[in-house]
Amino acid sequence: MQAMVLYRPGAPLVWTERPDPVPGPGQLRLRVGACGVCRTDLHIVDGELDSPSLPLIPGHEIVGRVDAIGAGVTGYAPGERVGVPWLARTCGVCAYCVQGRENLCDAPLYTGYTRDGGYASAVLVDAAYAFPLGEQGSDAALAPLLCAGLIGWRSLMLAGPGQRLGIYGYGAAGHLIAQVARAQGRLVYAFTRPGDTATQAFARGGGAVWAGGSDEPAPEPLDAAILYAPVGALVPLALRAVRKGGRVVCAGIHMSDIPAFPYRWLWEERSVQSVANLTRRDGREFLAVAHACGIVTHTTTYPLARANEALADLRAGRYDGAAVLVP
Ligand SMILES: [Zn+2]
Numbered sequence: 272m273q274a275m276v277l278y279r280p281g282a283p284l285v286w287t288e289r290p291d292p293v294p295g296p297g298q299l300r301l302r303v304g305a306c307g308v309c310r311t312d313l314h315i316v317d318g319e320l321d322s323p324s325l326p327l328i329p330g331h332e333i334v335g336r337v338d339a340i341g342a343g344v345t346g347y348a349p350g351e352r353v354g355v356p357w358l359a360r361t362c363g364v365c366a367y368c369v370q371g372r373e374n375l376c377d378a379p380l381y382t383g384y385t386r387d388g389g390y391a392s393a394v395l396v397d398a399a400y401a402f403p404l405g406e407q408g409s410d411a412a413l414a415p416l417l418c419a420g421l422i423g424w425r426s427l428m429l430a431g432p433g434q435r436l437g438i439y440g441y442g443a444a445g446h447l448i449a450q451v452a453r454a455q456g457r458l459v460y461a462f463t464r465p466g467d468t469a470t471q472a473f474a475r476g477g478g479a480v481w482a483g484g485s486d487e488p489a490p491e492p493l494d495a496a497i498l499y500a501p502v503g504a505l506v507p508l509a510l511r512a513v514r515k516g517g518r519v520v521c522a523g524i525h526m527s528d529i530p531a532f533p534y535r536w537l538w539e540e541r542s543v544q545s546v547a548n549l550t551r552r553d554g555r556e557f558l559a560v561a562h563a564c565g566i567v568t569h570t571t572t573y574p575l576a577r578a579n580e581a582l583a584d585l586r587a588g589r590y591d592g593a594a595v596l597v598p
């Protein structure tokens with residue numbers, strides 16, 4: 272198999288050839304068809320998340336086909352198309368797992384962080400944590416659903432049912448969740464990097480009722496705001512944009528420091544909440560919703576060998592929607 276491997280945070284990924292991995296009990300080996308590029312990958316490669324299992328193959332938005340089946344796996348057939356998310360394994364016995372909050376498991380494994388991921392031509396996955404994907408849609412179109420869509424879905428649920436929804440950072444997750452929010456009858460207000468008129472136009476084309484820079488005030492009070500941009504300075508801005516009782520949901524795994532702000536911006540029962548990981552239930556729910564509302568993924572594809580370029584383009588905001596690697 273071929274892979275783009277992280278040997279040292281801060282250094283570029285390196286093209287590497289390895290023997291195909293052999294699936295253990297309960298595992299599947301997949302031939303990777305596509306793997307999305309997530310902002311979390313950038314945080315890992317840049318060393319902002321500090322416990323990757325090195326050397327590491329990043330990537331946790333994987334679409335592949337079953338190529339080998341480990342002992343004890345039932346319900347999967349050779350050639351079947353499968354999706355692999357960030358949550359690779361949970362312990363099943365900690366207080367969080369027992370309460371159905373496996374996204375907060377005390378002893379988890381994460382795909383492309385503490386276990387090898389999908390920047391590769393082959394990957395192992397625990398069958399119990401994979402999602403059957405069916406045959407509708409291309410591999411590249413489905414890949415971003417596995418994290419951008421899925422974490423986006425969890426953040427939308429945590430934002431509550433309010434009608435006026437602000438989205439700060441209109442990238443991979445933003446453009447997918449805006450479609451779900453619209454299908455639910457909500458109004459989407461898209462906030463981009465100041466001056467990024469191309470992404471503002473992309474957001475309006477995707478149905479946002481308003482799009483502007485994150486330094487601009489919202490045109491009317493919002494019921495909730497979701498932050499996909501990893502910029503702590505947006506938290507107080509978003510608090511000022513939401514109405515009394517409004518929620519600000521921080522969807523990223525890493526964010527720059529949140530600057531101090533007056534308590535009165537939080538006052539009147541506004542709240543700030545983070546989103547961590549996903550449960551398998553989130554995955555099943557979201558994939559059904561994405562299918563039902565005919566979600567359209569805007570992708571830019573790169574050959575696997577150009578993963579470093581895809582990451583650099585994400586860092587610089589050089590494409591709209593989601594980047595996807597194809598082996
Ligand atoms: Zn657990």
Ligand SMILES: [Zn+2]
Pocket residue numbers: 309310311312331357418419
């Ligand atoms: Zn992700």
